[in-house]
Amino acid sequence: MASQEIEQLTQALARLPGLGPRSARRAVLHLLKKRETALVPLLRALETVGDKLSTCEICGNVDTSNPCGVCSDPKRDLRSLCVVEEVADLWALDRSRLFPGKFHVLGGRLSALDGVRPEDLGVDTLIARVSGGEIDEVVLAMNATLEGQTTAHYLAERLESYPVRITQLAHGLPVGGELDYLDEGTLAQALRARRPVA
Amino acid sequence: MASQEIEQLTQALARLPGLGPRSARRAVLHLLKKRETALVPLLRALETVGDKLSTCEICGNVDTSNPCGVCSDPKRDLRSLCVVEEVADLWALDRSRLFPGKFHVLGGRLSALDGVRPEDLGVDTLIARVSGGEIDEVVLAMNATLEGQTTAHYLAERLESYPVRITQLAHGLPVGGELDYLDEGTLAQALRARRPVA
Structure with missing residues (x-):
């Protein structure tokens, strides 16, 4: 039987997305066997991030500085603003510097089912940023889901x-997508948005 | 771009077995968004375990006490001793109290390829425990690999x-195993060790 302390560590790790009880146990064993090279660095990194963690007052990103690294870069x-649902989306778009402008995190999507209304999202702060007058283009980078697209429509009207x-964002075939395996919705969108061959 | 501190946390998590760079990033986002319910508990658990962590001087288990929980239970x-290759094997066998006795962790397996010799493993401490005279049975619970079985043979000779x-440990069909899909080695062992139907 593992001690209570080890059990608590296993449970804390098992709650992370992507780690189940089994892999958490393997991770704990790794941490225990490599105290200096695995456990201590992870502990220090968590301490540092935990101390400095904050939500950016401008865009809603989470970072170790406020304003966040993107906003203070x-x-x-400054003239392009990309609106995303979640911080994860901001990170995904920003990973390889795909978008050169700034971001705005809504913190969710409109959902009648979950009772999420415009006032629950960062819509007013978005309007405030846009009405500042510095911005030329707003890119609505919502997920290609029903709720994401509803949110995009709502924002387009407000703006x-x-x-x-x-x-x-363009909708169509994903890279590597085979027509045979794609759903009808994607195919319909790819057809509707077809472009002349250069 | 995530800050350097967040990048370091991502890298520390990505080095855990079972987590790649992608899932580490998702885990970090989860930790950042749930500071109080995810980041802080993980931090505390790591601190506690990191402080108390030690290798059991009797059996080689890693635990937050020395002697470990198994040895001090x-x-x-006391008359049964189960010899395993790694701490992970001890945990696996001990998970549902499958084995009522004590354990001994060798810390590896004999391997000509990797240059692991008997003196690199906890063989002498095993001999010392057995020569104490309290033990009636030694279970050699090595992996069913070439090196595991070589190690078991070597230990059997020494003891x-x-x-x-x-x-x-018995070798044969795993639970749920279908003959059709099992390798010849397993089938051969299952046949060789066949038992009369009760």
Whole structure:
């Protein structure tokens, strides 16, 4: 029987997404056997991040500084703003510097089912940023789900009266996608948005 | 771009077995968003375990006490000793109290390829425990691999001169195993060790 302390560590790890009880146990064993090279670095990293963690007051990103690294980066294009549902989406788009502008995290999506209304999301702060006048383009980068697209439509309407270009991510075939295996919805969108061959 | 501190936390998590860079990033996001319910408990658990962590001087188990929980458990049968290769094997066998006795962790297996010799493993401490005279049975619970079985043979020879019963785990069909899908080696062992139907 593992001691109570080890059991608690296993449970704390097992609650992370992607780790079940079995893999958490393997991870704990690894941490126990490599105290100096695995357990201590993880402990220090958690301490540092835990101390400094904050939500960016401008965009809603989570980072160890406030304003966050993206918002305080002087090399970013202030005129483009990319609106995403979650922090995870911001990270995904920002991973390889795909988008040169700034971001805005809504903190969710409109959902009648879950009772999420516009006032539950960062919509007012978005409007405030756009009405500042510095922004030329707002990219609505919602998920290609029903709720994501509903949210995008709602935001497009709210932003209509401001002098900004409103765009959204292209829908179509994913890279490596085989027509044979793709759903009808994706195929319909790819067809509808077909482009002339250059 | 995530801050350097967050990047370090991601890397520390990505080094755990079962977590790659992608799932580590998801885990970090989870920790950042749930500071109080995920990050802090994990931090505390790591601190506690890191402080108390030690290798049991009797059996080689890792635990937060020394002697470990298994060795200091008075309800264990002192006369049975189960020899395993790694701490992970001890935990696996001990998980549902499958084995009522005590354990001995070798810390590896004999391997000509990796240059692991008897003196690199906890063989002398095993001999010392057995020669103490309290033990009736030694279960050799090595992995069913070439190196595991070589190690078991070697240990059986070394223990021959002591008045103990030496046994090893049964080999045969795993639970749910279908003959059609099992390898010839397993089938051969299952046939060789066939038993009369009760």
